[in-house]
Amino acid sequence: MELTIKGSGNKVSVSEAVFGREFSQDLVHQVVVAYRNAGRAGTKAQKTRSEVNGTTKKSKKQKGGGARHGALTAPIFIGGGVTFAAKPRSFAQKVNRKMYRAAMAAILSELNRQGRITIVEGFDVDAAKTSGLVAKLKDLEVGKRPLIVTEEASENLFLSARNLPYVEVRDVQGLDPVSLVGSDSVVITADAVKKIEEWLA
Structure with a gap:
């Protein structure tokens, strides 16, 4: 052509x-x-509850204080870990x-x-x-x-x-x-x- x-x-x-x-x-x-x-860099990284800097001690007594909670590093708290934390990975496709x-x-x-x-x-x-x-x-x-x-x-x-x-x-x-x-x-x-x-x- x-x-x-x-x-x-x-x-x-x-x-x-x-x-x-x-x-x-x-x-x-x-x-x-x-x-x-x-x-894509693929460098995004977040921390799980086991990687967050903080004590894992039970935050308050089990009964008598409203909701029952354990460590303050749990994802439900501000400053706690991320439930499904992103980790560095490659996005490359063949x-x-x-x-x-x-x-x-x-x-x-x-x-x-x-x-x-x-x-x-x-x-x-x-x-x-x-x-x-x-x-x-x-x-x-x-x-x-x-x-x-x-x-x-x-x-x-x-x-x-x-x-x-x-x-x-x-x-x-x-x-x-x-x-x-x-x-x-x-x-x-x-x-x-x-x-x-x-x-x-």
Whole structure:
């Protein structure tokens, strides 16, 4: 299949396996959840009643004082332990390489079908100025949350996008499913398209 390069009228041949794949919602969901879970620290820790600093002596006599209680470290008391205390753990989910690549291809294919991929010959800015990047994006008529993908993003491009909260810049190596799913549109350079094909084909 062929995709048109915006601004020049030229076309670039792309693989059906990468940009024309059938969308699998279950696969994409699994990969996106696994990717986000991999970024979780999993360091939350709470104390059980046996770990709370305090005496385990019975707080008052058994009868004659209302409710019957034992140690003040019980979860019912303020400052007591937590009933089902959270402990440090890993949230990592195993996703093999074939599944990850298939999900990335499925996302790109769905974006292509929805007309949310814009291919350009090249994308860069002369200086690290936010105004220059805003002007380029306005000319391309992309949405409020564009994702810019280049073969090797320059430092000027990264710095120009730093103050724009909804604009993301990625090189091909840094491309991930969460950034693709969360963007309104994706601007990809022709060189990046070829590199993505080599990666996912």
